[in-house]
Structures are given as C-alpha cells and as structure tokens.
Amino acid sequence: MRYSIADAARRAALALVVSAALPLAALAEEAGEKTDVSSFTLDNGMQVVVIPDHRAPVVTHMVWYKVGSADEAPGKSGIAHFFEHLMFKGTSTYTNGEFSKAVADVGGNENAFTSYDYTAYYQQVAPSELGEMMGFEADRMRHLVLSEENIETERQVVLEERRQRTDNVPSAILSEELNATLYQNHPYGIPVIGWEREVEGLTHDDLKAFYDRFYTPNNAILVVAGDVEPDEVRQLAEKSYGAIPRGPDLPQRTRPMEPDQKTARSVTFSDPRVTVPNLSINWFVPSQRRAEKGEFEALAILSEVLGEGLRSRLYQELVVKQGIAASAGSYLQASAYDYSGLVVYGEPRGDADLAAVEKALAAEIERIKKDGITAEELETARKKIERDMIFARDSQVRTANIFGATLATGGSVEDITGLSERLAAVTPDSVKAVAQRYLDLSHAVKGYLLPKEEEKRS
Amino acid sequence: MRYSIADAARRAALALVVSAALPLAALAEEAGEKTDVSSFTLDNGMQVVVIPDHRAPVVTHMVWYKVGSADEAPGKSGIAHFFEHLMFKGTSTYTNGEFSKAVADVGGNENAFTSYDYTAYYQQVAPSELGEMMGFEADRMRHLVLSEENIETERQVVLEERRQRTDNVPSAILSEELNATLYQNHPYGIPVIGWEREVEGLTHDDLKAFYDRFYTPNNAILVVAGDVEPDEVRQLAEKSYGAIPRGPDLPQRTRPMEPDQKTARSVTFSDPRVTVPNLSINWFVPSQRRAEKGEFEALAILSEVLGEGLRSRLYQELVVKQGIAASAGSYLQASAYDYSGLVVYGEPRGDADLAAVEKALAAEIERIKKDGITAEELETARKKIERDMIFARDSQVRTANIFGATLATGGSVEDITGLSERLAAVTPDSVKAVAQRYLDLSHAVKGYLLPKEEEKRS
Numbered sequence: 064m065r066y067s068i069a070d071a072a073r074r075a076a077l078a079l080v081v082s083a084a085l086p087l088a089a090l091a092e093e094a095g096e097k098t099d100v101s102s103f104t105l106d107n108g109m110q111v112v113v114i115p116d117h118r119a120p121v122v123t124h125m126v127w128y129k130v131g132s133a134d135e136a137p138g139k140s141g142i143a144h145f146f147e148h149l150m151f152k153g154t155s156t157y158t159n160g161e162f163s164k165a166v167a168d169v170g171g172n173e174n175a176f177t178s179y180d181y182t183a184y185y186q187q188v189a190p191s192e193l194g195e196m197m198g199f200e201a202d203r204m205r206h207l208v209l210s211e212e213n214i215e216t217e218r219q220v221v222l223e224e225r226r227q228r229t230d231n232v233p234s235a236i237l238s239e240e241l242n243a244t245l246y247q248n249h250p251y252g253i254p255v256i257g258w259e260r261e262v263e264g265l266t267h268d269d270l271k272a273f274y275d276r277f278y279t280p281n282n283a284i285l286v287v288a289g290d291v292e293p294d295e296v297r298q299l300a301e302k303s304y305g306a307i308p309r310g311p312d313l314p315q316r317t318r319p320m321e322p323d324q325k326t327a328r329s330v331t332f333s334d335p336r337v338t339v340p341n342l343s344i345n346w347f348v349p350s351q352r353r354a355e356k357g358e359f360e361a362l363a364i365l366s367e368v369l370g371e372g373l374r375s376r377l378y379q380e381l382v383v384k385q386g387i388a389a390s391a392g393s394y395l396q397a398s399a400y401d402y403s404g405l406v407v408y409g410e411p412r413g414d415a416d417l418a419a420v421e422k423a424l425a426a427e428i429e430r431i432k433k434d435g436i437t438a439e440e441l442e443t444a445r446k447k448i449e450r451d452m453i454f455a456r457d458s459q460v461r462t463a464n465i466f467g468a469t470l471a472t473g474g475s476v477e478d479i480t481g482l483s484e485r486l487a488a489v490t491p492d493s494v495k496a497v498a499q500r501y502l503d504l505s506h507a508v509k510g511y512l513l514p515k516e517e518e519k520r521s
Numbered sequence: 522m523r524y525s526i527a528d529a530a531r532r533a534a535l536a537l538v539v540s541a542a543l544p545l546a547a548l549a550e551e552a553g554e555k556t557d558v559s560s561f562t563l564d565n566g567m568q569v570v571v572i573p574d575h576r577a578p579v580v581t582h583m584v585w586y587k588v589g590s591a592d593e594a595p596g597k598s599g600i601a602h603f604f605e606h607l608m609f610k611g612t613s614t615y616t617n618g619e620f621s622k623a624v625a626d627v628g629g630n631e632n633a634f635t636s637y638d639y640t641a642y643y644q645q646v647a648p649s650e651l652g653e654m655m656g657f658e659a660d661r662m663r664h665l666v667l668s669e670e671n672i673e674t675e676r677q678v679v680l681e682e683r684r685q686r687t688d689n690v691p692s693a694i695l696s697e698e699l700n701a702t703l704y705q706n707h708p709y710g711i712p713v714i715g716w717e718r719e720v721e722g723l724t725h726d727d728l729k730a731f732y733d734r735f736y737t738p739n740n741a742i743l744v745v746a747g748d749v750e751p752d753e754v755r756q757l758a759e760k761s762y763g764a765i766p767r768g769p770d771l772p773q774r775t776r777p778m779e780p781d782q783k784t785a786r787s788v789t790f791s792d793p794r795v796t797v798p799n800l801s802i803n804w805f806v807p808s809q810r811r812a813e814k815g816e817f818e819a820l821a822i823l824s825e826v827l828g829e830g831l832r833s834r835l836y837q838e839l840v841v842k843q844g845i846a847a848s849a850g851s852y853l854q855a856s857a858y859d860y861s862g863l864v865v866y867g868e869p870r871g872d873a874d875l876a877a878v879e880k881a882l883a884a885e886i887e888r889i890k891k892d893g894i895t896a897e898e899l900e901t902a903r904k905k906i907e908r909d910m911i912f913a914r915d916s917q918v919r920t921a922n923i924f925g926a927t928l929a930t931g932g933s934v935e936d937i938t939g940l941s942e943r944l945a946a947v948t949p950d951s952v953k954a955v956a957q958r959y960l961d962l963s964h965a966v967k968g969y970l971l972p973k974e975e976e977k978r979s
Contacts, residue, residue, distance in 0.1 A: 137595055137708075138777035240784040243705035247698065248716060250595075258706060258780040319596035322716040326698040331785040333963065505791065 100466070101293045102476055105300060107309040108281025112466050112476065113296045114288040116459055122289030123459045124196045125185035126204070127467040129284070130277035132257070133179040133250040133318050133400070141221065141257015142265055142273050144177040148217040149270070150184060151175070154206040159213075162199040171196075179251050180400040181471035187460065190290045197303035204278050205307055209270050218262065225256050234512055237332040241510040244330050245345050248319045251402060279310025284470050288463040318401055321347065324506040335515040339389065340417045341410040343510040344424065347402040348395070348501050352473040360485045361493040362405065362501070366395040367444035368436045368494070369427065370407060374443070376431070377407070381423050387415035391424065398468040405501060417511070428502050435495030445486050452482070558924070559751045560934055563758060565767040566739025570924050570934065571754045572746040574917055580747030581917045582654045583643035584662070585925040587742070588735035590715070591637040591708040591776050591858070599679065599715015600723055600731050602635040606675040607728070608642060609633075612664040617671075620657040629654075637709050638858040639929035645918065648748045655761035662736050663765055667728055676720065683714050692970055695790040699968040702788050703803050706777045709860060737768025742928050746921040774931075776859060779805065782964040793973040797847065798875045799868040801968040802882060805860040806853075806959050810931040818943045819951040820863065820959070824853040825902035826894045826952070827885065828865060832901070834889070835865070839881050845873035849882065856926040863959060875969065886960050893953030903944050910940070 102112045132143045153159040166173045171188035186196045229235040239254050246252030256262075285304060287296045351359040370377035370393025381388035391409040407428065409420040436444075455461050469479055560570045590601045611617040624631045629646035644654045687693040697712050704710030714720075743762060745754045809817040828835040828851025839846035847870040854862040865886065867878040894902075913919050927937055 138775065140706075140777075236783050240705065240782070240786070244702050244786060247701035248598075248711065253706065258777075260778065260780065317596065319598075319716075320718065322718065324698070325694050325790065327789040327791075328698070328702055329787045329789075331787075332783060333785075 100476055100480070103293075103297065105280065105305050107305060107307060109300075109304050109307075110284045110470065111296065111300055112284065112286045112470065113291065113293040114286070114462060114466060115290075115292060116288055116462070117290050120189055120290050121187060121459065122190045122193050122287060122291050123185060123187045123463045124193055124200070125183055125286040125288075125463050125467055126200050127181050127183045127284040127286060127471045128277055129180070129282050129316070129471050130182060130273075131178050131180040132253060132255040134277070134316060135250070135253075135273075138261055139265060139269055139273075140253045141255075141262040142269060143182055144256050145217065145221055145262070145265060145270065146274065146278070147175045147177045147182055147184075148221055149207060149209065149213060150203055152213040152217065153208050154203050155208060156202050156206055157199070162203065165195065165199060169195075177255055178398075178468075179255060180398075181468065183464075183467055183471070185460070185463070193287070193291060193296075194299045194303070197299050201303040201307060204280065204283065204304070207274060207278075209267060209274065211267060214265075214267060214270065218265070221256070221262055222259065225259060225262065229254070229256060230259075233332060233334040233337050236334075237330060237510055237512050240332070241330045241343070241345060241508060244328050245347060245404070245508045246402075247321060247324070249321050249401060250318055251347075251399070276311060276313070280304055280307045281309050282313060284467060286463045286467045286470075288459045288466075316400065320401065327505050327507060327509075329509040329511065331511040331513060333513040333515050337512055337514045339410055340511070340513045341390075341408065342417055342421055342424075342512070343406050343408040344428075344504070345508045345510065346405045346501055346503075346506070348405050348497075350399045350401055350403050350472070351397065351478065353401060357485065357488055357493055358497055359403070360482075361489050361497045362403075363395055363448065364436075364441060364444045364486070364489050365431070365494050365498055366393045366405060367447060368440045369393045369431055372447070376427055377409070377424065380427055381409060381420065382412075385423060386412065387419050387423060388412055391420070398472050400472045417513075421509075425504060428498075428504065432495070432498045432502055435491050435498070438491055441489065441491055441494065445489070448486060449483065558934055558938070561751075561755065563738065563763050565763060565765060566737075567758070567762050567765075568742045568928065569754065569758055570742065570744045570928065571749065571751040572744070572920060572924060573748075573750065574746055574920070575748050578647055578748050579645060579917065580648045580651050580745060580749050581643060581645045581921045582651055582658070583641055583744040583746075583921050583925055584658050585639050585641045585742040585744065585929045586735055587638070587740050587774070587929050588640060588731075589636050589638040590711060590713040592735070592774060593708070593711075593731075596719060597723060597727055597731075598711045599713075599720040600727060601640055602714050603675065603679055603720070603723060603728065604732065604736070605633045605635045605640055605642075606679055607665060607667065607671060608661055610671040610675065611666050612661050613666060614660050614664055615657070620661065623653065623657060627653075635713055636856075636926075637713060638856075639926065641925055641929070643918070643921070651745070651749060651754075652757045652761070655757050659761040659765060662738065662741065662762075665732060665736075667725060667732065669725060672723075672725060672728065676723070679714070679720055680717065683717060683720065687712070687714060688717075691790060691792040691795050694792075695788060695968050695970050698790070699788045699801070699803060699966060702786050703805060703862070703966045704860075705779060705782070707779050707859060708776055709805075709857070734769060734771070738762055738765045739767050740771060742925060744921045744925045744928075746917045746924075774858065778859065785963050785965060785967075787967040787969065789969040789971060791971040791973050795970055795972045797868055798969065798971045799848075799866065800875055800879055800882075800970070801864050801866040802886075802962070803966045803968060804863045804959055804961075804964070806863050806955075808857045808859055808861050808930070809855065809936065811859060815943065815946055815951055816955055817861075818940075819947050819955045820861075821853055821906065822899060822902045822944070822947050823889070823894075823952050823956055824851045824863060825905060826898045827851045827889055830905070834885055835867070835882065838885055839867060839878065840870075843881060844870065845877050845881060846870055849878070856930050858930040875971075879967075883962060886956075886962065890953070890956045890960055893949050893956070896949055899947065899949055899952065903947070906944060907941065 100112065100114050104110050130143055132140065135142050151163060163173060166186050169188055169192045171186050171192065173186040175184045184200065188196055229239060243252045285300055348362055349358065369375060375392060377391040377393060381391035389410045389412040393407045396404040407424055409424050411417055411420045455465065465479060558570065558572050562568050588601055590598065593600050609621060621631060624644050627646055627650045629644050629650065631644045633642045642658065646654055687697060701710045743758055806820055807816065827833060833850060835849040835851060839849035847868045849867040851865045865882055867882050869875055869878045913923065923937060
C-alpha cells in the first residue's frame, strides 16, 4: 500500500504509542528453540541483528538510531521527531519522495517512529529488494538535503501534527502535563513531539548539528528480520552501510536523573469534549537496564496480576464484582533507557463517580502491598507473559521492533532470549517487595480527565 | 561581627530567600531627588554602579555575577550555589579564610547569596577599606584554588546545608516539588541549591569550566553604595578589577521557556511535623523584563490590593471578617530574568478547615477578576509601594541589592528610577485585565502542606 509522507508520519505515531506502551511481554523472546538470531558489527561500528523467518517471502529492514527526544539539548525539543519527517525528503542522490516511490513500486510498506530514546525507520519488501532498500537507507543516513524549503515545509507538517494529536485531544493534553509533572528533572518529562514554541524555533544549524552528531553508522543498529540468511545480510550491509565512514564517538548517554519524589501530585484537565471522566495513578520505576536484578520482571508480574487483562484483580473487582467501573487496569511501560512508567487507571460506570473508582483502585493497591500475590497468580501471570511472547513472534515487524528497541535502549540480545529464565526466578515475595517499594500513593502523580461541567476541587 | 564560612553561608540563604521573594515594592527607586546614581563600564567590560550615601562613614561593596542556577547545564544543578561556598576558600594569592579575616579585622560584615539568575558577594566596611576589599574580591574572581580538598570539604557543607534547610523542613520539601511542578520546562523548576545526587556528582572539571566561563569582569557588575564619590570608586576599580583581562563573550542568556499551561495541578506533602495545614495557589507570570508594557506594574498593584498587608482584601475578608484564617495573602516575586511568581496563600484558624479557606480565597480571586479594583484601592496600593520604596532607601545594603538584582536580571538603572512614573500609569482597568489574564484557577498549581493524620484526598 502506498501512502504519503503525512500518512507515514501518522502511522508512525501509532507505532510510537504501541512501542512506548509495550508491555514487558512484548520484550519477549522471539529466539529460543526456533530462531537463530545472529548479530555482528560492521567495521564502522554499525551493529547488525539478523532474525531469520522463512514463513513467507518477505523481509523487514529497519535502522534504529540511538537518539530520541531525551537526547535533545534544552530548548530544542522536537528535533529528534523532526528528523522522522525530514528523512522522507530528498538527499543529494535522490529527489524528494523517490525512496517512498521505490518502496511503493515494489508493493512494500514503510514507516518511521520516534521515542524518548530512539528513532527508527523501516521498510517491508520482498527479499530481492533488500539491497535496494539498504542503498536508499544508507544514502539518507548521511546525504539528507537540509534545505530551508524542506525544513519550513516539514515544520508546518509537524506543527499541524502536534495540533491534531496533542492540542486537540483532551487525553493528550492531560498526558503531556502529567509527564511534565511526573518527571521533575529527567527529559522524559518533555514531549517527544516537542513543545510548540521550541519546534517553531528550531534552526537549520540546530538540525545540521543534530544530524551530523547522531545520524552515523556507529550510532545505528540495523535489524533485518525475514526470509534471508545472515551471510547475505552481511554482504549487502557491508556494501551499503559499510561504505559510510564512522562518525564522532559519542559519550555514554547520561541524562539528568530524578530526585527522590516526596509529594503526592495531581494534574487535572477539564474539557467539554470529555464525556466520561477517568483517572490514572502514575509512578516512574527503574527501567529494565537500571533496575536491581529481578526487580523489573517482578514489576511486570505485579502489573499483570494487578491490572492487565480481564482476569486481573482490578478488572475483576471494579468492573465485574463491584460494577462501578467501565474499565480498570494497569500497565508497565517497557523499552526505555532510564525509567519505565507504572500506571493504574479506571473509568466510572453508571451512577458511580470517579471518587468511588479511585477509592477502589487504592484499596486494591493497598491489598497487594499488604498481602502480596499467591503462587497461582504468579504462575498464571508468568504463563500469560510467555504466551504473549509467542504471539509476538507471529509478527515479523513486532519481533524486529523488540530487538531494535531493546538494543537501542542499552539492552542486549540476551536480555530478550533470557527473559523466560528471568521470569522463572520471580517469587511471590519479590513481587510483594516491589509493590511495597514502588506503589506509594503519597508519592504518586494522579491524572484526572473531567467533563467541563464536573470541575473537580483538588 | 565575625562569623565562620558556614555562618556566612547560612546568612546567605536568608538573603537569597529575601531576594527571591522580594516584592516589587523593593525594586523601588532609591535615586530620584536625593541620590545621584552613576554608572560606567571598565575597559574589560565590567559594569559599575555607584550610589553615594553620606549619612554614615560606611560603604557597601558588592560584586554581582550574571550567573545563577538557571544557567547551569542539565544534570549539574547546584553548581552556581557551590561557588558561593568555594569563593570563601583560598586563592593562589591568599590562604583559606584570609579574606574573611581581613573583613573581620576591620570590623566589617560580609556575605554572599545565589539565586536563579545571579550570584553576589559583598562586604560592608569603612570607606578607607574599600580599596583593600576590591583587591581581595578582584583576586578571587580569577585566582580561586579549586583543589580536590576544597571541593570535597565544601561539597559536604553544601549537602549538610541542603539536609538542614530543605530535606528536614516540610515547607521546603513542598516548595521544591511545587516549583518543579509549576515550571514544566524552564530551569526555575530546579532548586537553586541543586538536587542532592547532582551536587554529589559535580566534578573538578565541571567547576573549573563554570568558573572560567562565568567568573569574569565582563560578566560581573560592581555595585558600591555608601560614603564615597564615583571618581574615587572608578580609580580604585580600575586599579583592581580593571587589571583582569576580559573573559569569553557570552551569548545572551536563553533558557527553555514554558509552554502554555493547560491543566490544574496540585502538590501535597503530609508530615507529622506539620501542625497547622496551609495552602498556596501559584502561577508564574512574565518577569518585569519580559512583560508587556505596564503589565508587571499592574500585577504589583493587583497583588497589593488582593493580599499584601493587613488592609488587603484577603486579610480583611478571611482573617478579620470571616475569621476562618490565621493568615491569608498574596505576593509577587520580583527580580527574575524570565518569570516571576504570583502566589496566593492561606492557613485555617479554629474550626475552619483548609477547604473553607481555599473556597474563600477562590471567591476573592473570582471577585477581583469580575469587578476589578476601585480607584481608591489603586491609589492606596500605589502609595503603599511608594512608601516601601522610601523605607528601602534607608538600608544601604537593600538599596545596593535592588540595583544589583535589577541589573543582573536584564534591567537598567532607569527601570529603578522610573518605577514611580510607571506605577502612575496603572489604571483600574489594567489591573482587572491582568487579573483576568493570569489568575486562572484552572491553570494554577496548588500546594498543600498537611499534618500527617489529615491525609488529603486529591
């Protein structure tokens, strides 16, 4: 299917959301018994991962740059995402849209997405087209034309995207300020798409410096999944990407980290477009990379038991048994470099009000902290995550995404292939311990989305 | 009076607080009829302001550096304030404590303070000692010994200061996170003293780079008030400061600015040490430098009428008439480069609870937005500010502070001497307009300080 750059960007945001909110389950192992994931590094420092998948004559070609919005300089927010647009413009070799046209001409798909920690580009095509895709992708890694015309055109597209997706969407407005409140110091508090006025202020020099610093082979990861063999990928990659000189050596990514949180905070947005109110209770937790051994896996089990899916405690208690909520649950964000988010949410139903839902959510949080979980709950949650891993394996793009996102956020192939083993080490006690450590309501940030007439006193 | 460095630092923080919360009134004009303020610039770019005051044989000698916590690099918070300590250590010319001893030996006072936008050092001595003070002060501008020993000693002092003044003080804990919530993007959300872990992580190289960049004559302002003549000051300054080579030219200070605020937020801290709860309602407003013409003066009048002093509306309504509050008022912060803060606060009394006080505060806010203020209220407020200006003139240090803070935050001598005229241009309509523009409860950040037992549902 062929789509315009604007469409590509729209789809990209979907991928971003999916990726950002990806439950740990999706970090699942695709490898193991069936697949033979291999990885190697080109002479110029570009990392390559190949995930053979011979079920269909199709290949997914992705390049991940280890740069996202959290790597932007202060006052320059939106620059990483801006490139997700600019990369679809012309290079010194190809004209505007020529790459997209080539993808469409061979019946392929393409897309791109930006997160706090990475920016990724991909095409899905027949294996015979892989070399051509690499040629185009390697070309735009270094030869993008950053003309004032391209910049101004895409700036307007990005600003319009921001208006449509954030400024006109009550839940997105709330979410943006909720993040800014949750993160008092870390750049995860700054929106990926950027603050409007900062996007308006980005200059050619800002963009050029960013491109030269971060769009280099030694800051990129090539992920190829599909009907190919590693040797073939290596040959093609050496010919295309291998010809690009190494860029500057970048220091390890160090972002300002969070102080201990000591207060309870709330963010409330009231808008006439909101028909049903909802609330969320938010914490940040250490990312998989930063967590103490076993903690992140225990958090994943905690979130499963507490609120993921129809069998979870929150759903059973608030939706099924008490009948006060239309929805209730929790999720753990994954694939972030510094922190992940743990979110508990609920939406009232019928005569119940938001306060009743909040009270019931708090009661379940206190119960799991006090009594922990049972061995049966642990086993069910573990099986569910394992099953989700197997489901994930069915999608080539999703599998490639898991590897790309893990590697781009400081993880390794082994972090993915060893997940089952790490999950097996989780105990009811370790889950209770993380519940007590992290689910502290006096340090949480609550988000309230309210209809205009129902102004909340807070 | 002689005091140790630790004492000096303690007093410094007091000055910091006073300066940060200085009402606009204090930005008052010291000049006008009586004083003949003169200013000039040395060849190396150092700005000099002389405020003759011959009432007593005393002189106040201050050096203001145009660098504060908002100029720190991400992840390096506390570095500006760290220098407030290091500057009392030895230089390549003098040993540790030699400058302080010299001040004490002549019966002088000294102090230093750090804010978001500046760091300042001063001594108050007899006029005959001015040259010696300038010699010491000019010496430590460029010849500080940043030894590992000095750094580690002062790091422990700063961390202890942080523990005593912030981490052990409920209102300070609340205030720190309230600021972090109010400012979603601007570094005014980061505490002047720095986040604990970032102070722990500051290195010799961080400090050296900061010192070489910001501690230069062309980034400094000399303010001398007292029993001296401008020519004398010029001669002495040229001999001491004038001998220091110009430092690097710094670009205009540009910090990441705030996006439009769209949500209502709250920050709650509950602690057993709190006996009486209180609440504040906080907004940021443009600083004097950034405000539209007349807006800042209208905001100063607004704050006066609404809540400054015993005759203000909030005090009269909540404390006197309704008797529900032990205190209630408002204030406008001044002397900041990018934003100022507008704060409304209250504390319940007797049987009244915090909700009753909040409701009454909100009612007064809505009333002033709807009906504005009367010509009489405007006149009374203006006279009160004028009177405060005259009182300020009585303190040499305070007068010097006003000039230093104004110049260090992008203002000019004329901003001070012309204040009366600008206040005279404020009308009831312009006050009503700023009330409507800025006092928006749906975009405010509320702070609640609560006794532990009285957990607030928010």
